[in-house]
Structure formats: C-alpha cells, structure tokens
C-alpha cells in the first residue's frame with residue numbers, strides 16, 4: 001500500500017483515504033480489500049512499480065499545482081482597518097503594536113490599488129485588525145468604491161464581535177457582502193469579561209456578543225466561534241460549549257473550534273484537555289469536519305501568489321502576523337520586493353520522520369510562520385490525524401445517507 005494511505009477501521013469495515021488524490025475507499029472486510037487490487041491500483045492506493053519514489057511524485061504534483069496557481073492574478077486581500085482595539089486580551093500577539101487606524105483617504109487609495117491591480121472584477125476581502133469594527137468606516141469606503149466600479153466582491157471578517165448593531169449588520173449584508181465571520185469567545189461570562197477587559201466596559205459585553213452572533217446567524221452570515229484554550233480554562237470552556245449549544249441549536253451556519261494559545265507548553269495534561277474539548281465540540285455537532293485536502297501547494301496567504309495583506313497605513317505584506325515589518329511594498333508603489341516574497345515561501349527541510357508520514361502531501365511548513373516549528377510536534381500530527389479520521393467518517397456517513 002502507498003505511504004500516503006490512511007487506514008481507519010470502522011464499524012462494518014475499513015476506510016482508506018489517499019492523501020495525494022483525496023479519494024476514499026470503503027471495504028467491508030480484509031478479504032474484499034485483498035480481492036480489489038485493480039481498484040487500489042486505478043485509484044493510486046497501490047502503485048505496482050518497483051522503486052517508485054512516492055515523495056518525488058508528491059513533490060512533482062505540488063510543484064505543478066503551485067505553477068498553475070501562480071498564473072492566477074491577486075484576488076484576495078486581507079485589510080487591516082486599524083491596529084486599535086476595544087479589548088485588551090492578555091494573550092494578544094499584537095500587544096505593544098502601534099494602534100494606527102486607516103485614514104479615509106488611505107481607504108480610498110486601498111480601493112484604487114485593488115482596482116488598478118485586478119485583472120478580473122472578482123475579489124475576496126478579509127477584514128482584520130486590531131479590531132476591524134473599530135474602523136468600519138474604512139470598510140464602507142472600500143466597498144462603496146468597489147461597488148461603484150461594478151466589482152463582484154465577498155468578504156469575511158475576524159473580529160471580537162462586540163461592535164455589531166442593527167445598522168452595522170445591515171451594512172455587513174448590503175454593502176460589505178459579508179458571508180462569514182470568526183468571533184473569539186474566551187469563556188463564560190465572568191472569565192470572558194476578565195480576559196477581554198473591554199475599554200469602557202458596561203459589564204454586559206458577554207450577552208451582547210452572544211446576541212450579535214444570533215443576529216448574524218439569523219441574517220445568514222455564517223459564524224465560526226473560536227475558543228482560545230490554555231492550561232487553566234478547559235472546565236470553563238466545556239461549560240461555555242453547553243451555553244452555546246443551548247442558545248444556537250437551531251442554526252446550521254454556526255461552527256465552533258478550539259485552539260491552544262500560541263505560546264502554550266504542550267504537556268500531557270493540556271493535550272488531554274485539548275482533545276477532550278475538541279471531542280465535546282464534535283459530539284455536540286458544533287465542530288464541523290474539515291474539507292477533504294489532496295496535495296497542497298501552499299500553507300496560507302503567506303506563500304501563495306494570489307493574496308496580499310494591507311496594513312492601516314497602506315503597507316503591503318504577506319502575513320497578518322507581520323503588520324510592522326517584512327513588507328513587500330505599499331499601495332503607493334508599483335513593484336513588490338521579490339526577496340521578501342521568496343522569504344515567505346521558504347520551507348523547513350523534510351525530516352526523517354516525514355518518510356513514513358501519510359500527511360506529507362498536505363504538509364507545507366514555512367520558516368517564517370510563528371506557529372510552525374522546525375521540528376514536527378507529536379501533538380500537531382495527532383491533531384491532524386484526528387481531523388482526518390473525523391473527515392473520513394463524516395464522508396462515509398454522508399455517502400451512506402445519500403444512498404438510502
């Protein structure tokens with residue numbers, strides 16, 4: 001069998017997933033599997049060639065995909081409307097950065113830049129910060145200009161979700177074309193208020209954010225709730241899951257996922273807590289399966305050729321984690337710095353452990369990424385396999401359901 005096959009025993013048989021092609025096969029018994037050599041060969045689960053180097057093959061496909069994708073023009077922009085924020089989360093990786101806010105004139109120039117750079121009238125916008133809603137005026141200006149020029153845009157947002165109101169939601173729907181938003185909730189009411197430490201807090205922010213989430217969902221804007229987890233908040237987050245489930249059980253367009261804080265030390269206890277919370281989110285159907293991933297040519301916007309980050313003062317970068325340096329240019333210049341672009345594409349070397357890893361075709365580890373280490377952590381692999389098993393089972397059950 002190919003190294004790039006994930007084998008998962010399930011009730012009534014075995015599922016095999018090919019991480020190069022993304023296809024899944026089901027066999028009722030080992031006997032059926034042994035009798036299905038042709039199916040395995042035709043679908044690249046078994047490669048009947050002596051000395052075939054699967055890793056070179058995966059690299060070849062990855063490079064081809066990269067080549068094809070780099071022919072596409074820039075079509076995705078992450079716009080930081082401000083580095084200011086109405087909250088003061090103790091863990092924020094942006095702490096200490098200058099709270100620069102995008103001026104109206106800069107917002108006009110951002111849309112000019114997008115229009116001047118576009119080769120089609122279709123763009124995807126992501127609003128980011130700081131807290132992007134602290135400067136929703138910049139979003140209005142950029143969208144009004146794109147609309148006036150007949151652009152077909154959709155947008156997403158990463159936000160703490162507090163500053164929505166009926167008017168803002170109306171704008172989100174009618175002007176921003178907001179399809180999806182990610183909102184972080186840090187705990188049940190008391191912990192949430194302590195962690196967020198909102199400026200000019202009235203003490204009702206936990207309920208306001210939950211009510212805002214409800215309004216967004218009712219208006220068909222999908223919400224992904226992020227739970228930031230560390231060594232001392234698991235019990236509280238487990239309670240929060242019950243609150244979220246009770247309040248939003250009617251909505252299909254809500255999902256919830258947990259992440260460890262970036263600098264959290266991976267102890268056996270935190271690993272256990274993490275999977276405990278993740279599996280509760282699955283049981284409550286709040287965590288949705290990830291989409292099927294075949295060979296991956298890029299990790300994220302940092303190493304693809306079709307995404308740019310625009311900072312509040314008009315600098316252009318490749319990653320939201322670098323909002324004060326490592327720029328590739330600005331909205332006021334025509335040319336980009338290829339050296340910096342290539343720096344963001346540099347990858348960690350293949351490790352000896354990769355030679356037996358089925359995840360290799362979808363694994364891209366960038367040297368510049370603050371959350372990807374040179375060594376591969378057991379926890380990271382366990383988490384990725386856990387996602388894969390969940391995806392495989394979900395696909396299988398969906399297929400069974402469709403056949404009934």
Ligand SMILES: C[S@@+](CC[C@H](N)C(=O)[O-])C[C@H]1O[C@@H](n2cnc3c(N)ncnc32)[C@H](O)[C@@H]1O
Nearest residue numbers: 091092093129130131158159160184260261262
């Ligand atoms: C910097 S915030 C900016 C957008 C917005 N203010 C918000 O909180 O969603 C972007 C994302 O980073 C996450 N984040 C910030 N600091 C983090 C850390 N130390 N570890 C993990 N995630 C972090 C937040 O939960 C949020 O999802």
Ligand code: SF4
Nearest residue numbers: 085087089092130160
């Ligand atoms: S709400 Fe977002 S930007 Fe503001 S402090 Fe928290 S994580 Fe940072």
Ligand code: SF4
Nearest residue numbers: 353354357360363376
């Ligand atoms: S870095 Fe880790 S996850 Fe990626 S291929 Fe190597 S062993 Fe697998």
